[in-house]
Amino acid sequence: MSVSLQEPFVSPGEATALLDAYRPGTDRFFGSPRHTLLASGTAAEVPHDRRPLPERVRDVLAARRRPGGPVPVVVGSVPFAPDAPSALAVPESVRWAPPLREDPLVALPVPHTTARDGWHVREVPEAREYGAAVAAAVARMRAGEFAKVVLARTLELTSPNAPDLAAVLRRLARRDPSGYTFAVPSGPGRTLVGASPELLVARRCGRLVANPLAGSAPRSEDPAEDVRNAAALLESRKDLHEHAVVVAAVRSALAPFCTRLEAPDRPTLVRTATMWHLSTTVLGEPDDPATTALDVASALHPTPAVCGTPTATAREVIAASEPFERGPYAGMVGWQDASGDGEWVVTIRCAEAEAGAAGGGAAEAGAAGGGAAEAGAAGGGAAEAGAAGGARLRLFAGAGIVAASRPDAEIAETAAKFRTLLDALGVRA
Ligand SMILES: C=C(O[C@@H]1C=C(C(=O)O)C=C[C@H]1O)C(=O)O
Numbered sequence: 193m194s195v196s197l198q199e200p201f202v203s204p205g206e207a208t209a210l211l212d213a214y215r216p217g218t219d220r221f222f223g224s225p226r227h228t229l230l231a232s233g234t235a236a237e238v239p240h241d242r243r244p245l246p247e248r249v250r251d252v253l254a255a256r257r258r259p260g261g262p263v264p265v266v267v268g269s270v271p272f273a274p275d276a277p278s279a280l281a282v283p284e285s286v287r288w289a290p291p292l293r294e295d296p297l298v299a300l301p302v303p304h305t306t307a308r309d310g311w312h313v314r315e316v317p318e319a320r321e322y323g324a325a326v327a328a329a330v331a332r333m334r335a336g337e338f339a340k341v342v343l344a345r346t347l348e349l350t351s352p353n354a355p356d357l358a359a360v361l362r363r364l365a366r367r368d369p370s371g372y373t374f375a376v377p378s379g380p381g382r383t384l385v386g387a388s389p390e391l392l393v394a395r396r397c398g399r400l401v402a403n404p405l406a407g408s409a410p411r412s413e414d415p416a417e418d419v420r421n422a423a424a425l426l427e428s429r430k431d432l433h434e435h436a437v438v439v440a441a442v443r444s445a446l447a448p449f450c451t452r453l454e455a456p457d458r459p460t461l462v463r464t465a466t467m468w469h470l471s472t473t474v475l476g477e478p479d480d481p482a483t484t485a486l487d488v489a490s491a492l493h494p495t496p497a498v499c500g501t502p503t504a505t506a507r508e509v510i511a512a513s514e515p516f517e518r519g520p521y522a523g524m525v526g527w528q529d530a531s532g533d534g535e536w537v538v539t540i541r542c543a544e545a546e547a548g549a550a551g552g553g554a555a556e557a558g559a560a561g562g563g564a565a566e567a568g569a570a571g572g573g574a575a576e577a578g579a580a581g582g583a584r585l586r587l588f589a590g591a592g593i594v595a596a597s598r599p600d601a602e603i604a605e606t607a608a609k610f611r612t613l614l615d616a617l618g619v620r621a
Pocket residue numbers: 342344390405406407408469497498540541588589590591592593609
């Protein structure tokens with residue numbers, strides 16, 4: 193009898209080498225269940241003007257195409273607000289590797305190097321105020337005004353010592369190697385870092401894949417309780433309703449692009465290190481091969497997983513209820529190449545870091561793009577950005593609110609969602 197052994201992993205360490213090589217300020221990192229991507233420098237930026245974003249991206253990519261050269265790629269983030277500028281660029285150089293989840297070295301731990309207790313943490317809004325906003329939204333939904341809204345809150349972390357964002361990224365990726373991990377400049381002096389479980393849309397091999405999540409429960413260190421939480425989530429009428437609203441919206445946004453659309457009737461579960469989620473994979477066959485990942489992502493965004501239903505009412509409720517700007521949170525982050533293939537994920541479980549006054553200049557050079565290539569060539573000068581002047585980090589977490597929601601449960605859910613970043617930072621609070 194012959195025994196067939198599985199092919200061994202061809203290059204252990206290839207994906208983690210890219211993770212370890214990431215330098216904040218100059219680089220863009222994006223890890224997914226399919227690929228690991230590390231991009232350096234900025235060859236061209238996607239301009240901010242009145243044309244639709246997919247058109248601007250298409251033009252920038254077409255202009256960078258060189259006969260015989262590599263297929264150009266755009267990498268970066270798009271904010272929640274429709275009129276805010278995106279932070280998308282064609283990098284100077286791009287390195288690809290197989291996914292982190294297939295790299296055996298991803299299991300290596302990352303020691304905590306940043307000061308654990310050096311953070312000052314401020315809730316914006318305070319949990320009590322967030323609960324009041326949830327209660328107010330619930331009252332309006334019970335009166336039939338709208339169906340769903342996602343309300344978020346933030347933690348503002350300040351420290352005289354800049355966080356080691358490269359180490360934060362490594363911890364995020366190593367804790368959830370099957371998810372989507374990213375670190376990209378999100379504006380002058382700012383870096384967006386996070387680990388999202390939610391694929392907005394990907395185009396690969398001529399097919400579209402979306403993976404909306406909605407309906408959540410916290411993980412527990414007690415295995416019996418963890419299983420109970422997951423089982424209860426699968427049966428929760430409130431969460432199944434919340435999930436169905438998102439899947440219906442994703443299906444109807446995808447439908448105009450597709451000849452065929454497939455989605456199972458009932459959600460399954462996905463888990464991260466901190467959360468359980470209800471999940472549905474939607475597959476589509478685009479009728480026009482010229483449809484790019486970003487064409488579809490732009491039509492989908494914002495789904496009711498981060499905004500609500502109807503979208504316009506939910507946007508108004510969010511603007512009136514949240515005492516902060518969402519910035520890149522609840523937008524999308526990812527990449528797309530000149531063929532139209534790409535992966536765009538929902539920007540959640542993330543933080544935006546801002547370098548302190550003394551370190552701001554270096555980070556700005558990195559994020560603004562113009563000087564980024566130079567900083568990269570000089571050996572990643574911007575990697576130290578913020579080290580001199582301390583830093584501010586804004587952590588974001590939101591929860592879908594429906595008529596059956598309870599304020600205390602939504603406070604607990606957002607607190608559990610903050611843990612993704614707090615654990616990566618080594619903050620116990
Ligand atoms: C809005 C967030 O997460 C979204 C909301 C979810 C929910 O309400 O159950 C689940 C996953 C995400 O689609 C967030 O993490 O900030």
